[in-house]
Amino acid sequence: xxxxxxxxxxxxxxxxxxxxxxxxxxxxxxxxxxxxxxxxxxxxxxxxxxxxxxxxxxxxxxxxxxxxxxxxxxxxxxxxxxxxxxxxxxxxxxxxxxxxxxxxxxxxxxxxxxxxxxxxxxxxxxxxxxxxxxxxxxxxxxxxxxxxxx
Amino acid sequence: xxxxxxxxxxxxxxxxxxxxxxxxxxxxxxxxxxxxxxxxxxxxxxxxxxxxxxxxxxxxxxxxxxxxxxxxxxxxxxxxxxxxxxxxxxxxxxxxxxxxxxxxxxxxxxxxxxxxxxxxxxxxxxxxxxxxxxxxxxxxxxxxxxxxxx
Amino acid sequence: xxxxxxxxxxxxxxxxxxxxxxxxxxxxxxxxxxxxxxxxxxxxxxxxxxxxxxxxxxxxxxxxxxxxxxxxxxxxxxxxxxxxxxxxxxxxxxxxxxxxxxxxxxxxxxxxxxxxxxxxxxxxxxxxxxxxxxxxxxxxxxxxxxxxxx
Amino acid sequence: xxxxxxxxxxxxxxxxxxxxxxxxxxxxxxxxxxxxxxxxxxxxxxxxxxxxxxxxxxxxxxxxxxxxxxxxxxxxxxxxxxxxxxxxxxxxxxxxxxxxxxxxxxxxxxxxxxxxxxxxxxxxxxxxxxxxxxxxxxxxxxxxxxxxxx
Numbered sequence: 001x002x003x004x005x006x007x008x009x010x011x012x013x014x015x016x017x018x019x020x021x022x023x024x025x026x027x028x029x030x031x032x033x034x035x036x037x038x039x040x041x042x043x044x045x046x047x048x049x050x051x052x053x054x055x056x057x058x059x060x061x062x063x064x065x066x067x068x069x070x071x072x073x074x075x076x077x078x079x080x081x082x083x084x085x086x087x088x089x090x091x092x093x094x095x096x097x098x099x100x101x102x103x104x105x106x107x108x109x110x111x112x113x114x115x116x117x118x119x120x121x122x123x124x125x126x127x128x129x130x131x132x133x134x135x136x137x138x139x140x141x142x143x144x145x146x147x148x149x150x
Numbered sequence: 151x152x153x154x155x156x157x158x159x160x161x162x163x164x165x166x167x168x169x170x171x172x173x174x175x176x177x178x179x180x181x182x183x184x185x186x187x188x189x190x191x192x193x194x195x196x197x198x199x200x201x202x203x204x205x206x207x208x209x210x211x212x213x214x215x216x217x218x219x220x221x222x223x224x225x226x227x228x229x230x231x232x233x234x235x236x237x238x239x240x241x242x243x244x245x246x247x248x249x250x251x252x253x254x255x256x257x258x259x260x261x262x263x264x265x266x267x268x269x270x271x272x273x274x275x276x277x278x279x280x281x282x283x284x285x286x287x288x289x290x291x292x293x294x295x296x297x298x299x300x
Numbered sequence: 301x302x303x304x305x306x307x308x309x310x311x312x313x314x315x316x317x318x319x320x321x322x323x324x325x326x327x328x329x330x331x332x333x334x335x336x337x338x339x340x341x342x343x344x345x346x347x348x349x350x351x352x353x354x355x356x357x358x359x360x361x362x363x364x365x366x367x368x369x370x371x372x373x374x375x376x377x378x379x380x381x382x383x384x385x386x387x388x389x390x391x392x393x394x395x396x397x398x399x400x401x402x403x404x405x406x407x408x409x410x411x412x413x414x415x416x417x418x419x420x421x422x423x424x425x426x427x428x429x430x431x432x433x434x435x436x437x438x439x440x441x442x443x444x445x446x447x448x449x450x
Numbered sequence: 451x452x453x454x455x456x457x458x459x460x461x462x463x464x465x466x467x468x469x470x471x472x473x474x475x476x477x478x479x480x481x482x483x484x485x486x487x488x489x490x491x492x493x494x495x496x497x498x499x500x501x502x503x504x505x506x507x508x509x510x511x512x513x514x515x516x517x518x519x520x521x522x523x524x525x526x527x528x529x530x531x532x533x534x535x536x537x538x539x540x541x542x543x544x545x546x547x548x549x550x551x552x553x554x555x556x557x558x559x560x561x562x563x564x565x566x567x568x569x570x571x572x573x574x575x576x577x578x579x580x581x582x583x584x585x586x587x588x589x590x591x592x593x594x595x596x597x598x599x600x
Contacts, residue, residue: 022200023207026176050172051217057173058235059216063209067201070208085208086414087438089239089389089539091566091586093559108584109543113413114386114440116541116584134558134566136541136586138387138438140414236564237588239389239539241416241436243409258434259393263563264536264590266391266434284408284416286391286436288537288588290564322500323507326476350472351517357473358535359516363509367501385508389539 003037003076003110010036010075018071029064031071037107039071045099056096061103061121061133065090068105069117069137076110082142088119090135098125105137115139153187153226153260160186160225168221179214181221187257189221195249206246211253211271211283215240218255219267219287226260232292238269240285248275255287265289303337303376303410310336310375318371329364331371337407339371345399356396361403361421361433365390368405369417369437376410382442388419390435398425405437415439453487453526453560460486460525468521479514481521487557489521495549506546511553511571511583515540518555519567519587526560532592538569540585548575555587565589 007013011034018024018031024041027049033040041064043049043056051057066085074083102122109116121133157163161184168174168181174191177199183190191214193199193206201207216235224233252272259266271283307313311334318324318331324341327349333340341364343349343356351357366385374383402422409416421433457463461484468474468481474491477499483490491514493499493506501507516535524533552572559566571583 017202020200020202021207022196022198023210026198046172048172048176050170052167052170053232057171057213057216058238059209059213060173062212062216062238063207066207066209066212082203084245085242087239087241087387087436088208088212089237089586091237091559091588092235093566095234108581109541116543118584131558134568134586136387136539136584138541237537237586239436241409241438243416258431259391266393268434281408284418284436286389286434286537288391317502320500320502321507322496322498323510326498346472348472348476350470352467352470353532357471357513357516358520358538359509359513360473362512362516362538363507366507366509366512382503384545385542387539387541388508388512389537391537392535395534 001108003107005036005076007079009079013079014071014075017074021067023063024067027060027063034075036075037072039068039075039105041068041103043101056101056123058092061096061101062090064101064103065119065121065133065135068103069119070139072105072107072117073115073139076107077141080143084140084142086138086140088135088137090133092133094130094132096123096132098123100124113141151187151258153257155186155226157229159229163229164221164225167224171217173213174217177210177213184225186225187222189218189225189255191218191253193251206251206273208242211246211251212240214251214253215269215271215283215285218253219269220289222255222257222267223265223289226257227291230293234290234292236288236290238285238287240283242283244280244282246273246282248273250274263291301408303407305336305376307379309379313379314371314375317374321367323363324367327360327363334375336375337372339368339375339405341368341403343401356401356423358392361396361401362390364401364403365419365421365433365435368403369419370439372405372407372417373415373439376407377441380443384440384442386438386440388435388437390433392433394430394432396423396432398423400424413441451487451558453557455486455526457529459529463529464521464525467524471517473513474517477510477513484525486525487522489518489525489555491518491553493551506551506573508542511546511551512540514551514553515569515571515583515585518553519569520589522555522557522567523565523589526557527591530593534590534592536588536590538585538587540583542583544580544582546573546582548573550574563591
């Protein structure tokens, strides 16, 4: 799918918003790709990101997946609009055992009010990359309201 | 719903597993309640846990919600079983604007292989508590396999 | 939770809309309860509603669950607004083996644009009622647009 | 993704099981494609399948989507195994206004116990086909148990 961004400054706007997410800095997430309707976020494994078996915590993966999807939608929004997650669902398909995770958000439906994204997480261990999680996310575009749903 | 734990040592076992989740320590989450089929996790707000508008990041809320539900299921498992999240879905219903979040996981279906939980997140700001997120989670009980789905 | 309907004619309006759903007549669904923010739909088992093992088909259960949730939201809408399902998720927790199913939709978040409902399905066999499915649904209120998302 | 079916008779077995689903006959659904890990089901519009605006009812679409995904998983199961839906989630992205719907189920993770599928629904009106719904489904393989979850 190809999307035309409403705002030519979409990449700068997306990077600025990402930089304001304290949670991304805390976990060490990096914005790796910003394209119209598609965003990727990378994350190196550290013991601080683990669940009880020493793999990436499902919640940490959902944190980068939620941001990847949210910013994928955000790239297509008009300059004055904010983004909020309405809901998301994630299937954890394989143990997230590896050195690095990558979350990919891709818009599949872009509407004036609601946007739908596919969100996927891949984990790399040595030479092998595993598709660890796949999900769906619904976003809302908020014009002129500071991050509050209506 | 009332559940009979299969293991009388369920609380100790749950607290030990929680202590091994690096992600809980990183974000500052605290295990506030461990009862058969019900677990609560608390989290104080810090700038490091925010999204771009300064509220709790949806992914951080889903991290404590996923752990609350996972451990709610875990309390009912036999001693030798591990827990993995198969999938979860979360609806973000209100801006997570407050000083403290509390995730509640409650088992609604406890099976030999699969367990289903309600997961909810409440955020408190001053005297007001808001039900910010509600969701569902499917868990898998893993006997004799170190955290790997089959 | 208690809700104040925006339209005192909510029950008449809900019953009229239900009567226009061809799918409800086809499967034999009956509107059993219409209260502010809560709707119940009943369905007698017939071989025509089955999956391959002779139980209620998960899709048929999701059909009455989707309508129960949709109309639960609809009871709270202003007179001129239509309702559309944005998304829903259903966990099938037990075999839907019985003579009668009942879907219950309850609003848990009522907003100007978006509404969130719990949707549940119970199946009765003889004297025993089983909680077969539980889910979440997001609805959209549509003012002045004939059933088309935006 | 390419899958190797465990049972060379997968197509016959799938068609026989589909023929036992009373719900598919009731709504008029047709099994259009049976390949390893991928199944398509078609459905002609009739007034009896509608919601209140005269489009396909979301529940009817979810019924063919659930069967398409369930049988996509089933094609990869061993001969003696049955299939049950653990849960599914569907995003309704556009009004399902058209003469014919087609549900596509594709396996993305095939495990011994659990299988994950993408489920999608397309609706055709005249020359135009719209991607109306996208979702995820978790299936369970049941060996030697007649359709009852454990």
